[in-house]
Amino acid sequence: MIREAKLEDAQAIQNLICFYSEDGKMLFRTLAEIEENIADFLVYEKSNEVIGICSLKFGWDRLVEIRSLGVDPRFHRQGIATKMIQDSVERALLNENCDTAFVLTYAVELFTKFGFQIVDKMELPQKVWNDCQACLHKDNCDETAMSLSLLPLKKLPLKNPPVLKDSGEVLYS
Ligand SMILES: CC(C)(COP(=O)(O)OP(=O)(O)OC[C@H]1O[C@@H](n2cnc3c(N)ncnc32)[C@H](O)[C@@H]1OP(=O)(O)O)[C@@H](O)C(=O)NCCC(=O)NCCS
Known part of the structure; x- marks a missing residue:
C-alpha cells in the first residue's frame, strides 16, 4: 500500500x-531533514x-521533482517502484x-516506461543544483535528467498514466 509518510516513518525512510x-545511488539526508520535509514523502508499506x-518536491517553476525513489532490495523487481512512480505522477497531475515532472536518475528504463524523456541537465533550473552540493558525484554527475x-x-482521465508498449509507443489510456 502506498500512503503519505508520517513522522514516525522518518527513521525507516x-x-x-x-x-x-x-554508494551514491541516493542523496544522503539527515533524520532532521527528513522529518522537516516529511510531507513530501510517500512510503510503500x-x-x-x-x-x-x-519524495515529491513541488515548487520550482511549475516543476515537480521525483526524488529519493528507493525500494528495499528484498523486494526488487516486484513492481513497487513502478507503482510509486505511477502514484507520484497522479499526484503531480492533481x-x-x-x-512538468522531472527526475535525476540511474533508472532510465524505469522512467521511460512512463513517457519520461531524457533532457539536458542544464535545462533544469539552477535551484535544482543546490541539493547536488551534498552529493558524492557532484563534480562528475552521472545521473540522467528526464x-x-x-x-x-x-x-x-487520471486513472492510467502513460505506459510504454514493447513497440516503443507511449500509450495514454
Ligand atoms: C531503481 C529501483 C527503485 C527499482 O525498484 P523496483 O521496485 O525493483 O522496480 P520495478 O519492479 O518497478 O521495476 C520496473 C522496471 O524498471 C526496470 N528496472 C528496475 N530495476 C532495474 C535494474 N536494477 N536494472 C535495470 N532495470 C531495472 C525494469 O525495466 C523493470 O521492469 P521488469 O522488472 O519488468 O524488467 C530500485 O532498484 C532501487 O531502489 N534502486 C536503488 C536506488 C535508485 O537507484 N533509485 C533510483 C533513483 S531515481
Missing part, C-alpha cells in the same frame, strides 16, 4: 536513504514495514501549479 547513499520510499510534460495528461 532514513534507513533506506542511508543504505543507498553509501507492506506488513507494517516501510519497504519503498519516494497539482494545478505544476506542468522529464515528463504533464500538460497533455491533464486533459485525460
Whole structure:
C-alpha cells in the first residue's frame, strides 16, 4: 500500500536513504531533514514495514521533482517502484501549479516506461543544483535528467498514466 509518510516513518525512510547513499545511488539526508520535509514523502508499506520510499518536491517553476525513489532490495523487481512512480505522477497531475515532472536518475528504463524523456541537465533550473552540493558525484554527475510534460495528461482521465508498449509507443489510456 502506498500512503503519505508520517513522522514516525522518518527513521525507516532514513534507513533506506542511508543504505543507498553509501554508494551514491541516493542523496544522503539527515533524520532532521527528513522529518522537516516529511510531507513530501510517500512510503510503500507492506506488513507494517516501510519497504519503498519516494519524495515529491513541488515548487520550482511549475516543476515537480521525483526524488529519493528507493525500494528495499528484498523486494526488487516486484513492481513497487513502478507503482510509486505511477502514484507520484497522479499526484503531480492533481497539482494545478505544476506542468512538468522531472527526475535525476540511474533508472532510465524505469522512467521511460512512463513517457519520461531524457533532457539536458542544464535545462533544469539552477535551484535544482543546490541539493547536488551534498552529493558524492557532484563534480562528475552521472545521473540522467528526464522529464515528463504533464500538460497533455491533464486533459485525460487520471486513472492510467502513460505506459510504454514493447513497440516503443507511449500509450495514454
Ligand atoms: C531503481 C529501483 C527503485 C527499482 O525498484 P523496483 O521496485 O525493483 O522496480 P520495478 O519492479 O518497478 O521495476 C520496473 C522496471 O524498471 C526496470 N528496472 C528496475 N530495476 C532495474 C535494474 N536494477 N536494472 C535495470 N532495470 C531495472 C525494469 O525495466 C523493470 O521492469 P521488469 O522488472 O519488468 O524488467 C530500485 O532498484 C532501487 O531502489 N534502486 C536503488 C536506488 C535508485 O537507484 N533509485 C533510483 C533513483 S531515481
